[in-house]
Amino acid sequence: MRDATLRDVALLAGVSPRTVSNVVNGYAKVTERTRQKVELAIAELGYRPNVLARNLANGRSGQIAVVVPYLDTPYFAELLQAVIPGARERGYNVLVDQTDGDPRHERDLLRRSGRAFPFDGMIFSPLGLAQEDLPDDPSLPLVVLGERVSNGVFDHVGIDDVAASRTATAHLIGLGRRRVAAIGDQPYPTGEAAQLRTRGYRRAHADAGLPVDESLVIGTPRFNRADGAGAMSRLLDRDDPPDAVFCYSDLVALGALHVALARGLRVPEDIALIGYDDIEDGRYSNPPISTISPDKVAIATTAVDRLLERINSDRPLPGVEVRAGHRLVVRHSTAGRAAPVTN
Amino acid sequence: MRDATLRDVALLAGVSPRTVSNVVNGYAKVTERTRQKVELAIAELGYRPNVLARNLANGRSGQIAVVVPYLDTPYFAELLQAVIPGARERGYNVLVDQTDGDPRHERDLLRRSGRAFPFDGMIFSPLGLAQEDLPDDPSLPLVVLGERVSNGVFDHVGIDDVAASRTATAHLIGLGRRRVAAIGDQPYPTGEAAQLRTRGYRRAHADAGLPVDESLVIGTPRFNRADGAGAMSRLLDRDDPPDAVFCYSDLVALGALHVALARGLRVPEDIALIGYDDIEDGRYSNPPISTISPDKVAIATTAVDRLLERINSDRPLPGVEVRAGHRLVVRHSTAGRAAPVTN
DNA sequence: ATGAAAGCGCTAACAC
């Protein structure tokens, strides 16, 4: 049988659709008596509002989109995990899309968004886009995650990559290491996060009065295990291998660690390793890897907050720049002592 | 300014809304000449169809929901990664929700779905539900993932857990191990996947004419690293520790591995380990862990296919049971030889 | 506090 509509309820309860709507949406102005009548009718008919109709009438979908490059990258999975409950609490559904870092797909999403897609706003973590690809006048509320700096029309949430990388590198130097490599650099214009991290790496060297051996800065197309492994192999093939490595993501560090151990090196004795992102894998690797831990919950909740604020604002809001916190987490891959029994 | 509507386009092109709709939706029956007029008008006005209105008129949202217990569990992240492109290819958006394995939330989703939620069907991976919690008469197209067997009204996609577990255990026994532990058992009624794996574990013992030492079957509330680590600790505290462990997920195996190494054991010499799921982490751990590899791509694409078939069918389809393939992947955690240099 | 009625923007049955 046809599903009951609001109209059916109104008929049965002997009131107008208007009143039923008021009851359903919890508007104060309903007599206790009418409310009861209506609620009875609702129960009797098993009525539930049709979201699609409501969306059209409201002109909003009650959905936000979260777009990341890769879902199976733990960092993004963990981020998403934090975004979803926050959105749901506020009554929003979350649409998820992944771009594989494909610039075409990313640009496409940005352009086609608006009425063409059923979401009221978007949290976007771009990878293959240059700064100028981001819209000057986004047709929809937009919060950008990651490295980019806000261009003033959308919000941006991220940590201070330069400072964090400087800290990580300084930690390695502070251990007495003098040949510190960096794995993960990426070229302009798309690899901004990577470039910021390289900048921090250089600063730390400058702070310590140490020169940077440019041949120790290794570029990788992506921040994954395979690339980390490949880069580490090349570093270890050299006559003068590094005694420490700053990896631009934990995944890179995990790949690098795998290779180092496979070659019979001791970590951290022969070579110290530090990663970036603080994903769970890094806590359970052998040895566990030191890392830069961004405050993911803050990033996620801030992003949702900002986005909903934009969605619910009548006039365009200026784009703001939000810095979430981060901290250095020292684990065994940069510690001198022997592995403690943790469990 | 107000966004252009289909009506505006019709006015400008001097045709009826009907014709514009035909053009937009690519219906054949349009003269080349009118099509051009219409397309011109569309371009001029920058018209894009309003999805919300279209949804209401069509009575469908063009969205499917994918519900998993945890997004940051690599197995589910990898699955999702495979589902999304498949759905997108067919013109569907993917709504994602996670339940944290909370039975209330899971039941709720099942009950409130239908018109109350804007999706046309659901791919659902339950965790905290017993068989009888699944609807006898789902109000919407439903495909269930994981351990459960179809009750005849919805489809079910999964691998043969008993066979896979039997293979994994047999592999360990084939190595000459005689004290094979199992980590991950869970009680009735919710832990069906776990129970099937335990059954496979027993079968393998029976096949080999070996008795099962019940004290070597360790239950865990979840399939994560922490639980794996905890269980392994208890096993190693015993006077008669096992010489091999079948872990019900790779995450459990990774946690177990961590503890074993931290205690100075050699893997696989002192204790062999095998996991389940074939997540990427397991390929890069030190040593890499052997595992049961389910055909995730097949699971994902089959699930999407079945679901869309249900969505587009007028009459209710009988629930079918689909078995995806799996295979044993032998890596270093169950191999005798020394670690090869992989990169 | 409640009713009447006009949309929201699209689709599609029904004409011609």
Place this chain on the structure above:
DNA sequence: GTGTTAGCGCTTTCAT
């Protein structure tokens, strides 16, 4: 092949 028009089911302005 194209126009006319009546919904889809809800929200909400305007009355009362």
